[in-house]
Every structure is written in structure tokens, then in C-alpha cells.
Amino acid sequence: MRKLALLTIVLLFVGIASANSLTVDFYWEPVQPTDLGEVHFYDNSTGDIIAWIWYFGDGSSSTEQNPVHKYEDNGTYLVRLVVWDKYGQMEYKEKYITILNVPPVANAGEDRIVNNLTVTFNASLSYDLDGYIERYIWDFGDGNSKEGKTVEHEYEEEGIYNVNLTVIDNDGAEDYDEINVTVDVTPPITNYSLNEEKEWYNTSVIVTLNATDNLSGVNATYYKIDDGDWQEYEENFSISEEGTHKIYYYSIDNAGNVEEVKNFTIKIDYTPPVTNYSINATYGNNGWIVSKAKITLNATDNLAGINKTYYKIDDGDWQEYTKPFNFSAEGTHKIYYYSIDNAGNAEEVKNFTIKIDTKAPTAKLNEPQEGYIYIAGRKLMPTLFGNTFIIGKFTAEADASDDTSGIDYVEFILNGQILWKDYVAPYSVALPQEFPFSLNKLKVVAYDKAGNKVETEEISYIKIL
Ligand SMILES: [Ca+2]
Ligand SMILES: [Ca+2]
Ligand SMILES: [Ca+2]
Ligand SMILES: [Ca+2]
Structure with a gap:
């Protein structure tokens, strides 16, 4: 019984002590809440508390010890916590809580490159999480500005502009964004x-x-x-x-x-010209020319055209061909020639041979000689009046020579008829014996290989046997 009484006293004492120590306090997290997030309220009171009532100041309340509350809008609210202990005591505490506005986020878009002086700006990627954006203010970087979510601006000249966007939300909070806009209306130059x-x-x-x-x-x-x-x-x-x-x-x-399309021209020529020659002359025999020759060089080119034509004669110097030239040197000559086109392509040197013989050969009838008597082929003596007598067999003989083309053949002409053509020196023919006591006329015609000829004077003789 005593024991029980002591316990009761102790309990009473503790109870009185508790009742006396009832205090009320609270705090919240986060310390600076916004109207976007929940606020955790924590009871920080002491005593034998059995009941709590929270008044959040926005018309709502809670009886939890540590409630969670979300404010719909930013502002300053008076929060009151009322507590009761098991002894029936009540305490309360009030604190102002400030719920912050969440500022807006400005978004002016990406940096841009445009080819038009009139540019449209769009701020629609900007946002305000806990409200709405009331104003969009554009500074175009050229001293002009305009207000609107989507605006159009015409720049006076091209350039690189720093464009600033300011957004203001319904609680007056601001945010900024900037972009570079390159306004380029000039094509490149190539x-x-x-x-x-x-x-x-x-x-x-x-x-x-x-x-x-x-x-x-x-x-x-x-x-x-x-x-x-x-x-x-x-x-x-x-x-x-x-x-x-x-x-x-x-x-x-x-x-x-x-840029507007431009163009230029390139001309390529790899092919050398082709030069041909022609000879204007009178031709004799065996390819020999028997007159002056006029030589013409004619060059053609596929593309660039002829720049120059050159020629040289035998071992002479190269000279520029400008017009047809005369050539009359006796003998056999080589003429070399080539052309160059305007691209610098040189033709391989070509050549041709020209043979000119304009001079007659020389010829002489050696035997018989006029004014002699011949017997059996032997010259005996001069005759008194210059007549020529031939008795018996006789061989007429002639010399002929030509410096250039050489002797082709020698004709012995007897009484106007060809008696004999002799192609091989010494030139000779046996005189016919069919017409005794006849008066005969004999001459020699020598031909060179070009066809030039020379005639000796006729000599007369009387064939006796
Ligand atoms: Ca806001
Ligand atoms: Ca440009
Ligand atoms: Ca060419
Ligand atoms: Ca000749």
C-alpha cells in the first residue's frame, strides 16, 4: 500500500512537471519553399501532447503531428500550430511562412543565320512553371525593340545582331535569354x-x-x-x-x-600540226624538174591553229616560212620542214627531195670529122675542098656528158632517121653500107636523164662503099 502511494506521488510529480513544461514550436522544410513544392511541417513542441491542429493560413488545416502541405500560390501565410497535452493544457504558436514565386524561364531559340532582312522571332519555348508569362520583350540589337511572343522585325542592313529576350511572369519575376542572329543577304564570291x-x-x-x-x-x-x-x-x-x-x-x-553561276574557258591542244608541201614546176623524166620550182608549204592544225612553219635546205639554217618560195638550185637537194601550233606542239621534222636539172647536156660527134677521107675506119687525110669520104666499114663515135642528171642516151640520126640509140658510153654506131655513093647527113642528139637534149650540127659525108 505504501509502495503504491509512493508510485502515485512519483507519477503525480512527473505529471505536474510535464504539465508545467508544455511548449509549442514548429519549423518547416524547405526553408524557402515555393508554390511548386510541398512543405514539410515539423512539430517541435515539448510535453505530453496528445493533439495537434495546424492552420496553414490559406484556409486549410491538418491534425497530423508532422503534416505535409502544398500551397497553391506564392504569398505570405500565417501558420498556427495548436497543441493539447493530456492534462488538458493548450498552447499555440504562429509564424509567417513565405511561399516563393518560381521565376519564368526565357528561351529565345537557337542562334540563327538567315538570308532575309525580315526575321521572325519566337519565344514560345519560354515557360513559367507556377504561373504564366505575361510579357515578352525583344531587343533586336539594332536599337529597336518590340513586345510579343512571336514578333517580326525588319533589319535595315545585314550584320550579326545580339538579340535579347526578357520574359516577365504573372508575379513580376523576370528572366533573360540572348541569341546571335546573323542576317546575311549577300551571296559568296568565288x-x-x-x-x-x-x-x-x-x-x-x-x-x-x-x-x-x-x-x-x-x-x-x-x-x-x-x-x-x-x-x-x-x-x-x-x-x-x-x-x-x-x-x-x-x-x-x-x-x-x-551566287550566280560564272564560267571560264580552257583550251587544250596536244596534237601537233600537219604540214604538207607542193611543188609547182615542169617535170622532165625520172622525177627531175626541168624548170624553176615554186615550193608551197601548207600547214593545218586541229585546234589551236598554226603559229609558225619553218624550213631549211640541206644543211642550211632554219628559216620561217611565210609564203611560197622559188627554188632553182641545180642538183639534188633535201628540204626539211615542220610547223608549231599556238599551243606549242611541234611537228616532227619531215623532208622531201627535189631534183632540178635545167641544163642541156653537151655532145660532140668525134668521128667522122668533116673534110677527111676515111678508109676501113682509118682517117687518112684532109680532102681538097672539104668534102668527107668514107670507104669501107666505119664506126661513128660521139662524146656526151651532163653535169647534173647524167646522160640517159645518145641518138645517132642519119638522114633524119634514128639510126641508133646508145645508152652506154662510149657512144658509137657502125654506119650502114647499103647505099654506095650516097650523100649522107649525120648528127647526134644527146639526152640527159631529165629529158634535156642537145643536138650537134649535122655533118655530111659521101659513103663510097
Ligand atoms: Ca512564376
Ligand atoms: Ca554571305
Ligand atoms: Ca594542234
Ligand atoms: Ca642536164
Whole structure:
């Protein structure tokens, strides 16, 4: 019984002590909450608390010890916590909680490159999580500004502009974003260069294209050769096919401006000219010319055209051919010739032989001589009145020579008829014996190989036997 009484006293004491120590307090997390997130309230009171009532200040309440509450909007609210202990005591505490607005997020879009002075700006990727954006203010970077979610602005000139977007939400909070807008309305400029500047080439040609752009930079350069396909230029290329070629080219900048197509011409010729000769002259026999010769060189070229024609005679100097020339040197000569075209292609040297013999040979009837008596082929003595007598067999003899083409043959003409043609020196013929006591006339005609001839004077003789 005593024991029980002591326990009761102890319990009473503790109870009184607890009742006396009832305190109320609370805190919340996060410390600076927003209207987007939940707020965790924590009871921090002491005593034998058996009941809690939270008044959140926005009209709602909770009887949990550590409630979670979400505010619908930012603002400052008076939070009250009321507690009761098992002894019936009550305490309360009030604190102001500030629920913050969540600021908006501005989004002006990506950096842009445009090829039009009129540019549309769109801020629709901007947002405000806990409300809405009330104002969109654009600063176009050229001293002008405009308000609106989507706006259009016309720049006066091309350039790179720093565009700023300010957004303001329904609680007055702001955010900024900026983008660079490159306004480029000028196409790029492409130039070409060649490894060598010439009108005609006899080698392949290396073409280099170089493009520059004022603002946005060159995106790509294209070219095509003659009727070929357009291809993107990456590095220099060569043109090697013979002929006249047109190369077309242009570039596009990163804004999409397209340069007008330009072109240039390359002319390639690998083929040497062809020169032919012709000889205007009177031809005799055996290819011999028996007059002056006029020599014409005629050159043609497939593409570039003839630059010069040269010729030389035998071991002489080369000279430029300008017009047909006369040639009259006696004998056999070689004429060399070739041409060069305007691309520098030289023809292989060719030659032809020209043989000229304009001079008659010389001839002389050696036997018989006029004014002698011949017996059995032997010359005996001169006659008194210059007559010539031949008795018995007799062989007439002649000399003939030609300096240039040489003797072809010698004719012995007896009484106007060809008695004998002798092709081999010494030239001779046995005189006929059929007509005794006849008066005869004999002469010699010598021909050179070109067909030139010479006649000796006729001599007369009386054949006795
Ligand atoms: Ca907001
Ligand atoms: Ca440009
Ligand atoms: Ca040629
Ligand atoms: Ca001759």
C-alpha cells in the first residue's frame, strides 16, 4: 500500500512537471519553399501532447503531428500550430511562412543565320512553371525593340545582331535569354585560278576555286565541266581532255544565299600540226624538174591553229616560212620542214627531195670529122675542098656528158632517121653500107636523164662503099 502511494506521488510529480513544461514550436522544410513544392511541417513542441491542429493560413488545416502541405500560390501565410497535452493544457504558436514565386524561364531559340532582312522571332519555348508569362520583350540589337511572343522585325542592313529576350511572369519575376542572329543577304564570291594563264595549253590544267563570304561563311562550292554533272568542290582538279572546255562554278553561303553561276574557258591542244608541201614546176623524166620550182608549204592544225612553219635546205639554217618560195638550185637537194601550233606542239621534222636539172647536156660527134677521107675506119687525110669520104666499114663515135642528171642516151640520126640509140658510153654506131655513093647527113642528139637534149650540127659525108 505504501509502495503504491509512493508510485502515485512519483507519477503525480512527473505529471505536474510535464504539465508545467508544455511548449509549442514548429519549423518547416524547405526553408524557402515555393508554390511548386510541398512543405514539410515539423512539430517541435515539448510535453505530453496528445493533439495537434495546424492552420496553414490559406484556409486549410491538418491534425497530423508532422503534416505535409502544398500551397497553391506564392504569398505570405500565417501558420498556427495548436497543441493539447493530456492534462488538458493548450498552447499555440504562429509564424509567417513565405511561399516563393518560381521565376519564368526565357528561351529565345537557337542562334540563327538567315538570308532575309525580315526575321521572325519566337519565344514560345519560354515557360513559367507556377504561373504564366505575361510579357515578352525583344531587343533586336539594332536599337529597336518590340513586345510579343512571336514578333517580326525588319533589319535595315545585314550584320550579326545580339538579340535579347526578357520574359516577365504573372508575379513580376523576370528572366533573360540572348541569341546571335546573323542576317546575311549577300551571296559568296568565288574566284578561280589556274596553274598557268594561257590561251592554249598542251598540258593538263589545274583549276583551283576559292570562295569567300562576308558574314555567314561559305557552305559549299560547286562546279561542272561542260555538260557534266554538278559536283561539290573539295580540292583542286585538273582538266586534261583535248578540246575547248567551259568550267561553271558558284558557291552557297551558310545563310543559303546562292551566287550566280560564272564560267571560264580552257583550251587544250596536244596534237601537233600537219604540214604538207607542193611543188609547182615542169617535170622532165625520172622525177627531175626541168624548170624553176615554186615550193608551197601548207600547214593545218586541229585546234589551236598554226603559229609558225619553218624550213631549211640541206644543211642550211632554219628559216620561217611565210609564203611560197622559188627554188632553182641545180642538183639534188633535201628540204626539211615542220610547223608549231599556238599551243606549242611541234611537228616532227619531215623532208622531201627535189631534183632540178635545167641544163642541156653537151655532145660532140668525134668521128667522122668533116673534110677527111676515111678508109676501113682509118682517117687518112684532109680532102681538097672539104668534102668527107668514107670507104669501107666505119664506126661513128660521139662524146656526151651532163653535169647534173647524167646522160640517159645518145641518138645517132642519119638522114633524119634514128639510126641508133646508145645508152652506154662510149657512144658509137657502125654506119650502114647499103647505099654506095650516097650523100649522107649525120648528127647526134644527146639526152640527159631529165629529158634535156642537145643536138650537134649535122655533118655530111659521101659513103663510097
Ligand atoms: Ca512564376
Ligand atoms: Ca554571305
Ligand atoms: Ca594542234
Ligand atoms: Ca642536164
